[in-house]
Amino acid sequence: MKNLTGWRAAGVAFVAGALAALAMPPLQWLPLAVLGVVVFVWQWDAAPGPRSALWRGWAWGLGHFAVGSYWILDAFFVPPADFAFAGPPIVIGLAAILGFFPGLAGMAAKWAALRWPRLGGRHCRLLLLALAWTAAEWLRGHVFTGYPWNPLGHVWAFATPLLQSASLFGVYGLGLLSFLVLAAPAAGWRASVAALVLVGGAGFGGQLAMAPVNAAEGPLVRIVQPNTPQAEKWIPENRVRHLAKLVEMSRREGFDRLSAVVWPETAPPFIVEPGSPALKVMGTAAPSGGYLLTGAARGTGVRGDGVWNSLLVIDPAGAIVAHYDKVHLVPLGEYIPFHRQLAPIAGFIGRGSFEEGEARMTMDLPGLPSVSPVICYEVIFPAAVTGPGARPRWLLNVTNDAWFGLSSGPYQHLASARMRSIEEGLPMIRAANTGVSAIIDAYGRVLASLDMQQEGIIDHPLPMARAITPYGRWGDWVLLGLFAVVTILLIVSSRFGDAENA
Template sequence: MPLLNTLLNWLRAPGWPGHLLALLAGALSTLALSPFGLWPLGLLSVALLFQGLQQLQPGQAALRGWFWGLGLFASGVSWVYISIHVHGYASPILAGLLTAGFVAGLALVIALMAWLWARWLRPTGNPWLACWGFAALWVLQEVFRGWFLTGFPWLYHGYGHTDTWLAGWAPLGGVWLLSFLSVLSACLLSEPGLWRSIRSASTGTALLLVIWLGGMGLSTLEWTQPTGSPLSVALIQADIPQSRKWDPDHIDQTLTLYRDLSIALAPVDLILWPETAVPVLQSQALAFTNGMAARLAEQGTTLITGIPVDEYDNDVLQIYNGIMVAGQQDEQYLKHKLVPFGEYVPLEEVLRGLIAFFDLPMSSFTRGPAVQQPLKAAGYRLAPFICYEAVYPHFAARLAAQSELLITISNDSWFGRSIGPLQHLQMARMRAMESGRWMIRGTNNGVTALIDHRGRITQRIPQFEQAVLTGEVQPRTGLTPYLHWPDWPLWLVVLACLAGCAVKRQRARRIAPATRK
């Protein structure tokens, strides 16, 4: 107990001991996510930050939040180093500095949240409102992080509950509702003022039971309905090394591999190749893709593949990261959410050519239109997402609402043997849960998987293996509440909580001078 009291005193007081504890607490949140799945540590992580901000002045609170964010992002997105060093050809020192800058920049978002809490929102004398308000501010922080400078919607707290009872709430409010409920739970459990009386403790217990048992009950409901017969599908995981993917000397071998693996299959309704599986511009690859489409069509199979799409706009060549239904040039989708530096270079006129990392192959893609239609294949509408796009909740929901199936293609070779691909898979599972639709997920080297409408993986291929996954998916129709209303109900709750905190804080400030007089 003396040690625990000492740690709590450090956590609540300004100074370096508390900041270092916040750093460790932030790292605990990563352990709540895939591949670790230790979700109670996520609750502990948030509770430690919440308690650590209770008495700090705004400046110290911002620093405390920055250290917590540093722990989260340094542990959770360390795979960025692999992308920069191994595939971006940056030296270990340069890659380390760039990764550190990226992590430190992301942590500023948590610092801003903590500063806002201490400066304008933290209510005094009302632990109930404090818990609700902090959960609301947390959601606002996650939404902001997914939007600012094109966004980095990674490591959302709600993803840690993909396999807990809270998952039942996903069709109602998506990953942000799960974040809200999880953070609210952590704050309630850690707030001693709520557990000092029988009445308050009973209310807190009842609220927690509603949150967690309610999620369990909701998970039994079917929000969407099957439509038509199941589709037989085959997903090709070719496991092409990133170093060879764009090498002109290996392009023929790559195309031959995809051709042979596909032709050797028994007839299926749909074959999926991953992101830029065809490493040739669409205009130059039409003979190959049309030939494959015609050959597979003889056995009733439709081919969908990732491919760079080249088009001219006012005589200016534009190249898009695309996905197409082979043999049907009007059935294609052009990626809208591009990865900075991997697919386009911000401030290109300044940065291009400075170091090899700013000259990666195919890092000059053009952004596709924000509003596009689903792909039509095998008699159904498919919501297409290319790699990074599947991690944007609201963006994915719009296309999902118009479709019977979700389809995502990716090339997670950039992440190497890190936790990045498994985090990416977890986010794809959440998109299936939010929409109540099956997801077909094809990748170059893993994780290739079929995910049902409840977010459960029904089949998968191990990473870093050349293999073919065959199985069935069930198209579904109908809208979950999240697809019908998106985030509006949650936003009303968030804004009400934040307004309540701001009003309470201002009243306390007006009363304090009068009390001193």
């Protein structure tokens, strides 16, 4: 396998990347992550130069992201499926673009290894590749609006204690350690033993850090999961029935004990504008002295102002007492770039565009701890889920994953939500139209949930926040500190500890 060249080497890399994607939720086949990353290292090691390393790394990434993002296809086939023909080329095109990030990691590491021959030892190569991989993964989460989907650290989502180091240096730092662990067999038995010690120590330390679950903590919150099929949601003649169903589910037994009811993203199947008669109806879903917190398409009632993907806070009188407009919109999914300047083209290729919100925020609502809302895939962005100013006491994620059916997408989305809770040390309430709705505590544990395509409600006390975590306080500056530590290890290994392995 190490002696392959050209298309054969790229083909092996492609298959290895595709298999590694199966280690992500919901399958979590961890041995395939080991196989995939070890083959990545072998293919990189056999590459004669930076250009070859780029090519092999790109092929690995093409396979990895094609499998890891296949779920996007489902959205194109939701009736009326006018643009179903565009789904496959868009998904393959996205994978081709994303493939350049592991490709760049391989190219940069190969250039450094050739430039400084001392870095050629087995353990040095592993440290060097881990640094390059993590830098590329961080770039993937930031450039071109960012797409930090399925970072490597998510391979541990099946074991919550192993995720806890993300509270120190975030999911990218966890990814750096994960690369070292998964790639260790490529560096020999001593590296594998060290990796096992690292995993065991992380698991033991994570278990010690996790507080016992407290069943009765904060105010009582109800999540409503209506399980409304996306193809039926926006049909005009269904709107009254859908709204009535949301209200009925909200007011089921125990309603008088609630402090808040939470509906998913764009739950009302219409644009909510000031003065709309529907607001009075929606207000009946707000408990006495509490609130209805709902995702909604928000309009101002003024022609030409546009529509926002928003989180509305509605009191029992039907008044909107606060709102948050989504800041990080999905390109092509929620907006067409330059849609105002290119209105005829934007109208042809899409179903319309939301306007961009001004800033993330923390809401102070009397009777509830302060909260930072995040809408749909905003939750996948590390260090970008809280508002400015005082730290919130919980996170609220409203989403509509009905677009993606029973694919892996909603489960991977949930894994991102759990990771943000760990990083920030904050609990999260997650309301999804068709699932997965969940109560997540400040350690990323799912305390209660409704699975995909289930209709129902969850009543649960709001979990308590932890003391602010290092990552919650300093964000990716802590990741830079981890980079510095690994770089020092690389220098020491290159000078004293790795000469016999060169």
